[in-house]
Amino acid sequence: MLVLGLETSCDETSAAIVRDDGTILSNVVLSQLDEHRPYGGVVPEIAARSHLDHLDGVVRQAFKEAGIDFSDLDGIAATGGPGLIGGVMVGVTAGKTMALARNLDFVAVNHLEAHALTVRLSDSATFPYLLLLVSGGHCQVLAVRGVGDYRLYGSTMDDALGEAFDKTAKLLGLGYPGGPALERAALSGDPARFDLPRPMLGRPGCDFSFAGLKTAVRQTLDRLDQVTQQDIADIAAAFHESAAAVLRDRCRRAVARFREEEGIAGPVTLVVAGGVAANKRLRAALTDLAGTEDLRFVAPPIALCTDNAAMVAWAGIEHLRLGRKDALDFAPRPRWPLDPEARTRKGKLAILPDQGRQGGGK
Structure with missing residues (x-):
């Protein structure tokens, strides 16, 4: 199984192609640090426009480095949230469009889950x-x-x-x-x-x-x-x-x-x-x-700790192995807790303070 991953939740535009045996064929990450440095932090509007400008080129580079084309893919995974909603929308829209055009399975990946499962890509954790x-x-x-x-x-x-x-x-x-x-x-x-x-x-x-x-x-x-x-x-x-x-x-x-x-x-x-x-x-x-x-x-290796598309592709693989995929009407989410029942157990009605916040330092 080969999956293309897309990551656009904050200030890295990334595309990667990963095989289900854990081989990373490519993992292209384009940083926006220079664009945000004058402001001392991530500016959501600038981040979204940068993703829009560069994602196509990053995807082409990922295919070039992997030495494959769309006909070799089994699915496309894109970060569906949580994150800066403008950037998430760019990645999700691109992922759904490619999946529709190529008749491929689509998986909307929780950005936090991608981090959570990375160790199964890098270290085969059980x-x-x-x-x-x-x-x-x-x-x-x-x-x-x-x-x-x-x-x-x-x-x-x-x-x-x-x-x-x-x-x-x-x-x-x-x-x-x-x-x-x-x-x-x-x-x-x-x-x-x-x-x-x-x-x-x-x-x-x-x-x-x-x-x-x-x-x-x-x-x-x-x-x-x-x-x-x-x-x-x-x-x-x-x-x-x-x-x-x-x-x-x-x-x-x-x-x-x-x-x-x-x-x-x-x-x-x-x-x-x-x-x-x-x-x-x-x-x-x-x-x-x-x-x-x-x-x-x-x-995980430092390159897989910061935001990258290899972890998104791997999370997509984990879901596709279990027969899980998303419909093309999936809506990007600025907030997406990994444990939605946590609020109930804590006796709170509001979303926990940490759920879904994205930006600032990486």
Whole structure:
């Protein structure tokens, strides 16, 4: 089975062709960083227009690199949400049009599910496993029980971690995109110099909160008479230390709940996915946790952590294997929770804060 994947949910225009044995024949990613950099973040209208301008060319390049044409395909998978709705509409419309013209199966892929299943493409992970999904728009920890079967354990109550990275980098004058710049600055910093808070540390449950950490950075800067490069490096390092401590604590609690609910006595597979999963310091913190909690820690290759179409194609393959496909009247979704029953279990009527937000840092 060969599937063409399309990804247009935020600020990467991507097309990929993947085979059902896990072979990635092509994975073309066109970044829009230069277009958004003057504004310090992703501008939805600019992102949508850029997808419209470049998607055809990216698809042609994906076919060229794969050495195949439309007649070799079995299906087309496009991100159907959540995300910036203008961009999602571009990808879904293109995918449905090609599927109709070529009489191919069409799958509308949940962007979060694509991240959740990437580890089955890169590492052949088996169900069930625990997933920490961290990006500019999402911060969640979920039990992944099967394709389309997810249980949300916790999500952010305010900022996603990637969003907090970007906002902190902006406060420190590090530019955009903020996450990688903040990580570089932290390399020469002293994490013990500034005492930044660790929100939700030790609290019951598995929810996250990062807005207070970002506010503490601003207050720390306000107390300094003159901000030096060493001050910036030390604050960046302290930010990383706090974020890592929070992730370790929340994941430790999630592991305990996962063991109980899934009846697992032995090793648990902990997967980290999403753009922030590329952060080496956070990966190291989770690797340390794995050593103390009898975990198999798995992180996809960095190129598959950030938004890309190979993960979308693979999620499409997972659904097509089960005989699942979508009608061509599928409507793009700005919000699309992986666990729609989570609201009921939490006793809330509103969508959870983290569901469907996309943008900012990757």
